[in-house]
Amino acid sequence: MPALPDGTPVPDDGALPGWVRPAVPDGVARPFGVYVHVPFCSVRCGYCDFNTYTASELGGGANQAAYATTALREVDLARRVLDDAGLGSRPVSTVFFGGGTPTMLPAADLARVLRGIDDAWGLADGAEVTTEANPDSVTPDSLRLLADAGFTRVSFGMQSAVPHVLATLERTHDPRRVPDVVTWARDAGLDVSLDLIYGTPGESLDDWRASLEAVLATGVDHVSAYALVVEPGTKMHAQVRRGELTLPDEDDQAAKYELADDLLTEAGLGWYEVSNWARGPEHACRHNLAYWRGDDWWGIGPGAHSYVAGPSAGDGEHAGVRWWNVKHPRRYAALLEDGTSPGAGRELLTPAESQLERVLLGVRVREGLEVAALDPSRRPAVAGLVARGLLDGVAAVRGRVVLTRQGRLLADAVVRELTP
Structure with a gap:
C-alpha cells in the first residue's frame, strides 16, 4: 500500500484554517459530497494497493462489527468542523461507499451510516448514493435493504468475464454470477455500474472483447474500464519483477481502450470521462464528477482524503485545503474514541x-x-x-x-x- 503524502499536522479538533469560508458564486453554494471508506476485504487481490485489510491482517483493536459506530464518530466530528467553518448548512449531494468491499458490512450497518450522514447534513433532493460491491458479496435481500435505506446505485467490481484473467487478478467471484447480481440490483430499484480492468498479464484482445460483450449483454447503463496499473509493493509487482508475469505493451493497452470505446459507443454508452461511459447524463456517476469538477467532499474512514476549497480568492495565498486520515483501522478507531481527529496530515493549496x-x-x-x-x-x-x-x-x-x-x-x- 502506498505511503500517505507528507503534510502539515491536522489540529486535534480537526479545525479548518481560518481563511476557509463559504464561497457562493452566483448565489449557489458549492456542492458537498461524502465518501465513506470501508477498508475490509475477504482476500487481498495481487494487484491491489488500496488501503484495505483482510481479517488476518487487522489484528486486535480493529473490530469490523463496530466499524459503523466508528465511522459515525467521524461524521459527528465532520459536522462540528464544518459548522465552525460556516460550511455546515449544505445538504449532501452525493454519497459514495468505497473500499475495500463495503458490502462485507451488513446492509443494516451501511444503512446506519447513511442515516447518520442524513442526520448530520440532510440529503439533497435526488441525492445520489452509491456503494461498491463484489458480485459474491450481495444477495437479493441485501440489495433490497440498501435500496430501502436510500441507496440509489451499486457499482460491481466485475473486472473480467474470463476465468483465467480473474485468476491472475486473484478475484474470487464466479463470472457467471454477474448477470444475476445485475438483475437483483435492478429489481431492487438500483442503478447499476460494472467496473472492468484491461491489460491483465495473459489477457488477449479476444478475452477483452468477451468481457465487454458480457457487460453489454447485461444491459447496464454505466461502465468503467481502467487500465491495470501494477504498483510497487503489490504481489503482482513482485511477480512481474521475477518474470512470472509479463505486462502488455502500450500498443496492447491502446488497442483495448479503442475496442472498449467502439463497442460501448455502438451500444449507446457515451464517454463522459476518460475511463467512464454512461447511457446518458442521468446515469453518469455524479460523485466522481464532483471530484473532477473540484467540489467539496469529506472522506470518512482510515486513509480517506477530504477537500474543501477556499473562497475564490482564498486569503491571497491559499485556495483550498486537503487532508487525509491515518491509514490503519485500529489507530483510526482509537483516535476517534478519544475524541481526537484521525487526520494524519494536510496540505494548503496555493x-x-x-x-x-x-x-x-x-x-x-x-x-x-x-x-x-x-x-x-x-x-x-x-x-x-x-x-x-x-x-x-x-x-x-x-x-x-x-x-x-x-x-x-x-x-x-x-x-x-x-x-x-
Whole structure:
C-alpha cells in the first residue's frame, strides 16, 4: 500500500484554517459530497494497493462489527468542523461507499451510516448514493435493504468475464454470477455500474472483447474500464519483477481502450470521462464528477482524503485545503474514541496548485474546460494539440479544451503541455 503524502499536522479538533469560508458564486453554494471508506476485504487481490485489510491482517483493536459506530464518530466530528467553518448548512449531494468491499458490512450497518450522514447534513433532493460491491458479496435481500435505506446505485467490481484473467487478478467471484447480481440490483430499484480492468498479464484482445460483450449483454447503463496499473509493493509487482508475469505493451493497452470505446459507443454508452461511459447524463456517476469538477467532499474512514476549497480568492495565498486520515483501522478507531481527529496530515493549496489541479482533472471529462482557464503562457499550446489530433478543433474554436479519442489515450501528455 502506498505511503500517505507528507503534510502539515491536522489540529486535534480537526479545525479548518481560518481563511476557509463559504464561497457562493452566483448565489449557489458549492456542492458537498461524502465518501465513506470501508477498508475490509475477504482476500487481498495481487494487484491491489488500496488501503484495505483482510481479517488476518487487522489484528486486535480493529473490530469490523463496530466499524459503523466508528465511522459515525467521524461524521459527528465532520459536522462540528464544518459548522465552525460556516460550511455546515449544505445538504449532501452525493454519497459514495468505497473500499475495500463495503458490502462485507451488513446492509443494516451501511444503512446506519447513511442515516447518520442524513442526520448530520440532510440529503439533497435526488441525492445520489452509491456503494461498491463484489458480485459474491450481495444477495437479493441485501440489495433490497440498501435500496430501502436510500441507496440509489451499486457499482460491481466485475473486472473480467474470463476465468483465467480473474485468476491472475486473484478475484474470487464466479463470472457467471454477474448477470444475476445485475438483475437483483435492478429489481431492487438500483442503478447499476460494472467496473472492468484491461491489460491483465495473459489477457488477449479476444478475452477483452468477451468481457465487454458480457457487460453489454447485461444491459447496464454505466461502465468503467481502467487500465491495470501494477504498483510497487503489490504481489503482482513482485511477480512481474521475477518474470512470472509479463505486462502488455502500450500498443496492447491502446488497442483495448479503442475496442472498449467502439463497442460501448455502438451500444449507446457515451464517454463522459476518460475511463467512464454512461447511457446518458442521468446515469453518469455524479460523485466522481464532483471530484473532477473540484467540489467539496469529506472522506470518512482510515486513509480517506477530504477537500474543501477556499473562497475564490482564498486569503491571497491559499485556495483550498486537503487532508487525509491515518491509514490503519485500529489507530483510526482509537483516535476517534478519544475524541481526537484521525487526520494524519494536510496540505494548503496555493492558487497556482489549485489551478494546476483544475486543468489536470478538467481535461479528463467530456465537457472539458475553458481555454481561458489555462495559464496565459500555455494557451498557444492548444493550436498545436489540435493539429496533432489530441484536442477537438471545433471545441477549441468555441473556447474549450476537449480531448479527442487519441487525446484520451495520451491525456497525461496533453496535461503536461497545458500546464506551466
